[in-house]
Structure formats: C-alpha cells, structure tokens
Amino acid sequence: MGQDPDATQRITAAAPATGSRLDAYVDRYATRTHGMTASEVRSLFAVASRPEVVSLAGGMPNISGLPLDIVGSLLSDLVSTRGQTALQYGSGQGDPGLREQICEVMQATGVRGHPDDVTVTVGSQQALDLVTRIFIDPGDVILAEAPSYVGALSTFRSYQADVVHVEMDDDGLVPERLREAITTVTASERRIKFLYTIPSFHNPAGVTLTPERRAEVLQICRDADVLIIEDDPYGLLGFDGAVPRAIRADGDDGVVYLGSFSKTFAPGFRVGWTLAPHAVREKLVLAAESSVLCPPAFSQLAVSQYLSAFDWRGQVKAFRELYRERRDAMLDALDDLMPDGTYWTRPNGGFYVWLTLPDGLDAKAMLPRAVTNRVAYVPGTAFYSDGFGSRSMRLSYCYPTPERIREGVRRLAQVVEQEMELRAAFGASSSSRRPGLDAPAPDQH
Numbered sequence: 001m002g003q004d005p006d007a008t009q010r011i012t013a014a015a016p017a018t019g020s021r022l023d024a025y026v027d028r029y030a031t032r033t034h035g036m037t038a039s040e041v042r043s044l045f046a047v048a049s050r051p052e053v054v055s056l057a058g059g060m061p062n063i064s065g066l067p068l069d070i071v072g073s074l075l076s077d078l079v080s081t082r083g084q085t086a087l088q089y090g091s092g093q094g095d096p097g098l099r100e101q102i103c104e105v106m107q108a109t110g111v112r113g114h115p116d117d118v119t120v121t122v123g124s125q126q127a128l129d130l131v132t133r134i135f136i137d138p139g140d141v142i143l144a145e146a147p148s149y150v151g152a153l154s155t156f157r158s159y160q161a162d163v164v165h166v167e168m169d170d171d172g173l174v175p176e177r178l179r180e181a182i183t184t185v186t187a188s189e190r191r192i193k194f195l196y197t198i199p200s201f202h203n204p205a206g207v208t209l210t211p212e213r214r215a216e217v218l219q220i221c222r223d224a225d226v227l228i229i230e231d232d233p234y235g236l237l238g239f240d241g242a243v244p245r246a247i248r249a250d251g252d253d254g255v256v257y258l259g260s261f262s263k264t265f266a267p268g269f270r271v272g273w274t275l276a277p278h279a280v281r282e283k284l285v286l287a288a289e290s291s292v293l294c295p296p297a298f299s300q301l302a303v304s305q306y307l308s309a310f311d312w313r314g315q316v317k318a319f320r321e322l323y324r325e326r327r328d329a330m331l332d333a334l335d336d337l338m339p340d341g342t343y344w345t346r347p348n349g350g351f352y353v354w355l356t357l358p359d360g361l362d363a364k365a366m367l368p369r370a371v372t373n374r375v376a377y378v379p380g381t382a383f384y385s386d387g388f389g390s391r392s393m394r395l396s397y398c399y400p401t402p403e404r405i406r407e408g409v410r411r412l413a414q415v416v417e418q419e420m421e422l423r424a425a426f427g428a429s430s431s432s433r434r435p436g437l438d439a440p441a442p443d444q445h
C-alpha cells in the first residue's frame with residue numbers, strides 16, 4: 001500500500017474538532033478517573049523545555065554516560081542470535097534467566113531473593129501499579145513519606161487510596177511519627193494496607209534512612225502487621241560507593257521490594273521488577289498478565305545480555321561519578337548563592353535536592369517568575385497528596401552539565417531574592433508547612 005502524503009495534514013486538521021468534544025465523555029468516566037488530573041504546572045514545563053531555560057525540574061537519567069556503540073552491538077547480536085525468542089511473547093512473570101540475574105543484582109543491597117519470587121515489570125512504575133491494584137480498595141490507607149514520589153502518588157490516587165503522609169527529617173522517615181500515624185489511622189477504624197517508602201536517596205527529598213531507623217521501621221511495621229513496599233531505584237547510586245542495606249534484606253515476608261534498571265542502565269528499556277512473598281507474587285503475575293500479557297521480551301533479553309556481556313558494575317560506578325560531580329556543583333552553588341532563610345537537603349546519592357524557601361514564599365506561585373528568569377523546578381506541592389509543600393521545591397541535578405547547574409542556581413537565587421524583597425515591601429502571611437523536612441533545624445541553611 002502506498003503512503004498517503006496528506007495523511008498527517010488531515011489528522012492534524014481534524015484534531016481541534018475532536019478536542020472540543022472532550023467533555024462529551026465526562027459523565028461516562030469511572031469514579032477512579034476523578035483523581036487523574038494533569039499537573040497544574042504542565043504548561044509551564046512546555047516552556048521550561050526550551051533550550052534557554054535551565055531545567056532543574058526533570059528527573060531524567062543521564063544516559064550520555066552510556067557507551068551507545070556497545071549497547072548497539074549488543075542489540076544487534078541479540079536479534080541475530082536470539083531473535084526468535086526476543087521478538088516473541090514470553091512468560092507473564094518474566095524471563096527466567098533475567099530473573100536469576102536480578103537476584104545477583106539485588107545481592108549488592110543485601111537482598112537474597114529466589115528467582116521464583118521475582119516478577120519482571122514494565123519499569124518499577126508498573127510494579128507500583130500492580131501492588132496498588134492487588135492491595136487497594138477505595139478508601140484504604142497507604143502510609144507514605146512526606147514528601148513522596150509523584151508517580152506513586154498518582155497511582156495511589158487512581159485506585160482511590162487515602163494517602164497519609166508521615167514526616168521525614170534528614171535521616172529519612174521518622175519512626176516515632178510512623179508509630180503515631182499507625183495509631184491514629186487504626187483508631188479511626190480505617191485499614192492501612194501498606195507503607196510505601198523510598199529509603200535510599202529519596203525522590204524527591206534526597207535523604208537516606210539510617211540503618212538504625214531501617215531496623216526500627218521494620219519492627220514497627222511487623223508489630224502493627226503493616227506490609228512495607230520498598231521502592232529502591234537509586235540504591236546503587238550512592239556517591240561514597242556504599243550501597244545501603246535494603247529493608248527487604250532483613251524483612252523477608254513483610255516487605256515487597258521494587259527495583260529498576262532505569263537509573264543503572266537506561267529507562268528506555270522499561271525493565272523493573274518486584275521481589276515479593278510467594279503468595280503475593282502469584283497475584284502480581286495474574287495482575288500483570290491481565291494488563292500487559294508479558295513484559296517485553298526484547299527489552300528483557302537486552303538487559304540480560306547487557307548484564308552478562310558488559311561490565312555493568314563499572315558502568316554503575318561511572319554513573320555514580322557523573323551524578324556526584326553534578327551533586328557537588330549544585331550544593332556548591334546553593335552554598336555560595338542562596339539567600340539566608342533558604343535551606344536544603346544534602347543528598348549522598350540519587351538525583352535530587354529538596355529546597356525550602358524562606359517563610360512566606362510560595363514555590364508554585366514563584367514558578368512563572370523563575371521560568372521568565374530561565375530556570376525551572378518542580379514545586380513541592382506535587383509531592384504531597386494533602387496540599388502541603390508550598391514552601392518547598394525539588395531540584396534535580398542529574399541531567400544538566402555542572403556549569404548549567406551553577407547557572408540555574410544563580411538564576412533561581414535571583415528570583416528568590418526578588419520574591420523576598422517583594423514580600424518585605426508588601427508583607428505576606430506565613431505559608432502552610434508541616435514539620436520535618438519543610439521546617440528548618442536551628443543550624444540549617
């Protein structure tokens with residue numbers, strides 16, 4: 001069949017008419033879609049992606065560190081040697097060889113899993129979707145850190161979960177606050193289905209749960225019979241080379257562990273996994289089969305080939321160096337340029353710094369001015385399900401060069417100073433904030 005040269009034009013021309021009728025479907029949508037709303041700052045991000053804007057907003061892994069020529073030849077070998085399998089449907093649970101390799105990868109975090117208990121997923125985002133789908137009825141409570149990963153919160157919302165945030169400080173989740181949250185929710189006769197936590201190099205907070213607190217959190221959840229969902233995509237990206245011991249390493253049946261190759265290899269393959277207690281694993285596979293039949297065989301075998309034929313540990317080390325250099329650039333620039341009254345976390349791994357503005361400033365309200373000054377960030381409210389976080393923002397250092405990071409922080413500091421001057425001139429009410437990361441310790445910047 002010949003190509004129709006006018007097809008694109010016709011589709012483009014038809015688009016506005018379809019767009020104007022979108023509200024025609026509103027009364028048919030399922031209730032669970034009510035929480036599926038586009039981010040209020042999405043339109044600004046379109047502007048933020050212009051080259052003159054330094055974006056400290058996105059969390060894209062920096063795959064400029066990957067040797068694409070080697071990856072290319074791995075992929076070409078894969079098609080010529082294992083094409084019949086790589087281009088075919090596969091098992092719903094994932095490729096058995098890859099599941100064994102995943103168990104080796106997890107050993108770095110102290111986790112000793114069996115390949116039978118691993119389910120390969122389409123990124124750990126699908127793993128989040130699956131665990132939420134199998135555990136959550138509308139109104140069930142999920143405990144999550146304050147702040148928490150925006151992609152998890154939107155999944156939780158789409159299953160109509162009730163997210164109860166638990167305070168963090170520079171050492172991660174605060175055990176005492178967890179205990180209190182469990183007591184309060186239980187007293188209100190609601191059911192806590194799980195604690196969702198990112199203990200290592202947190203997104204968005206950049207902090208890491210200490211070993212002592214890991215043990216305490218595990219014990220609290222055991223005592224209260226609360227399942228832990230441990231999301232660990234950044235665990236191998238610690239800047240001092242030490243890999244934090246996963247909660248799952250000491251947690252066995254009380255913990256479902258989520259991992260991903262998005263940050264240690266490349267997100268484009270969309271390969272993640274869960275390690276779950278046996279019974280949970282069976283439900284996860286059934287849920288996965290009903291949504292995608294099986295994870296993509298091509299991606300799985302590509303990752304498998306990469307792990308077996310390439311020095312992936314060396315590559316993870318190279319990624320750590322690349323991100324450490326950028327973290328240093330960001331912290332140095334913040335130390336040098338940010339006005340008093342602003343404070344931020346000091347990540348020892350991962351991609352993110354959590355910055356809190358001087359009292360009275362609002363990060364979301366300030367964003368248009370920041371974008372005009374050619375710098376972008378994500379306002380803190382995106383990382384809360386309860387409207388908090390207005391004084392805070394997430395800054396990512398993973399993608400821009402160190403020079404661009406410094407320039408971005410310089411532009412941001414200018415905007416913060418202007419906002420402070422405006423507040424001083426016109427007065428302002430205090431912005432809402434919760435204790436913990438969004439409130440300064442006495443000696444913090």
Ligand code: PMP
Nearest residue numbers: 123124125149203231260262272
């Ligand atoms: N969990 C966390 C904490 C993340 O930061 C991300 C990606 N930004 C994901 C899960 C999803 O990652 P992926 O689906 O690429 O594995």
